Amino acid sequence: MTITINDLPVDILIYIFSMCEEDNLDKDPYLLWNYRDNRIVLNKNVSRVPLQWIPNHEFKTTNKIQEYKIPILPSSISKLCNVSRSFNLAAMELWKPFCETNIKKNKYKNKHPPSFYRSRVYSIIDKYIDLVINKLKNHEKYHRNMSFIESNNAEKYLQMIKLVEEDDKYDKNDKDSMYYVYDLLFYVFDDLNYLHNEGYIRTFSMNCDMMSMIDNRKDSLRDYENYRYKYLQNMKHIKYMNQRKQRLS
Numbered sequence: 001m002t003i004t005i006n007d008l009p010v011d012i013l014i015y016i017f018s019m020c021e022e023d024n025l026d027k028d029p030y031l032l033w034n035y036r037d038n039r040i041v042l043n044k045n046v047s048r049v050p051l052q053w054i055p056n057h058e059f060k061t062t063n064k065i066q067e068y069k070i071p072i073l074p075s076s077i078s079k080l081c082n083v084s085r086s087f088n089l090a091a092m093e094l095w096k097p098f099c100e101t102n103i104k105k106n107k108y109k110n111k112h113p114p115s116f117y118r119s120r121v122y123s124i125i126d127k128y129i130d131l132v133i134n135k136l137k138n139h140e141k142y143h144r145n146m147s148f149i150e151s152n153n154a155e156k157y158l159q160m161i162k163l164v165e166e167d168d169k170y171d172k173n174d175k176d177s178m179y180y181v182y183d184l185l186f187y188v189f190d191d192l193n194y195l196h197n198e199g200y201i202r203t204f205s206m207n208c209d210m211m212s213m214i215d216n217r218k219d220s221l222r223d224y225e226n227y228r229y230k231y232l233q234n235m236k237h238i239k240y241m242n243q244r245k246q247r248l249s
Contacts, residue, residue, distance in 0.1 A: 013090035017080060018097070020072040026052055027075035030128035031102075040070070040102040042124060046131040049237055053244060074098065074121050095121060122248045129245045133238055138198070140234035142187075143227045145201060149185040150224035156184055157208075157217035164210065178207040 025031045025040070029050035032043045072094055080091035095117035100107050103120060160181050182205045189199040208216065 010086060010089045013086060014093050017072060017090055017094055020076070021069040022073055022076065023070065025070070025073065028073045029053070030125055031073070033070075042103075043128065044131075046128070046135045049132055049136060049241075054237060054240055071098065071101065074125070092118070126245060126248050129241050129248075133241050133245075136234050136238045136241065140231060140238065142199075143231035143234060145187060145199075146227040147224055147231055149187060149201060150220045150227060152183075152185050154217050154220035154224060156181055157213045157220065160208075161210070161213050161217070175211070176209060178209055179213065180205060180207055181213065 025033055029052065030043050032041050033039075034041045074095075077091050077094045077098070080094075081088045092114035095114050096112075099117045099120050103124070160179055164179060184204050184206065185201055186204060187199050188202050
């Protein structure tokens with residue numbers, strides 16, 4: 001009979017796993033490396049969506065954290081737990097040292113089962129996912145509004161172009177003729193919420209010659225496609241984040 005690593009006693013597996021080290025935090029975006037203190041800290045500010053959590057998205061690994069070895073991280077502990085029963089029993093014992101080293105910064109006075117420490121980490125991940133989802137919802141709202149604005153403007157330019165072509169009162173041979181385009185839309189950012197894409201839709205009208213209307217319509221159609229794509233991506237990413245959140249429960 002062939003003996004594999006799965007046949008090792010749990011205490012030996014715990015020792016082996018506890019000796020594992022990592023060289024960056026890419027797989028755990030809710031954690032940051034504090035270069036001043038050379039330690040892990042919690043990431044409480046979401047500047048972008050963690051692309052490494054998006055399925056089928058190509059993610060480039062960041063540079064290694066030099067001159068300091070990082071103990072095994074939650075993402076790796078979770079993977080070990082899913083390998084086999086013996087791996088799960090051993091890997092569950094890694095949640096406690098991770099919590100006491102990187103979250104609580106000291107030992108717990110009372111004795112708790114491994115699931116308690118795992119739940120502490122999962123709670124942190126859950127809060128981080130909520131921050132990501134809120135960030136995505138802000139982007140989704142902005143891109144949805146901009147899609148509506150560009151679709152409206154493209155339609156308004158088209159209506160005016162058709163009117164000029166079909167109405168005999170307009171001189172189609174006069175390239176310098178100006179036409180008043182009504183009910184165009186634009187987005188005004190709230191100065192206090194600029195970074196959160198918060199703002200308001202406003203209307204305006206403007207004089208355009210025929211070539212300007214044609215060019216502006218092309219620009220609006222192009223921008224509509226761009227904002228529409230980003231809006232759909234935001235919706236898809238929100239779905240992924242909610243699925244990841246559900247897996248924590």
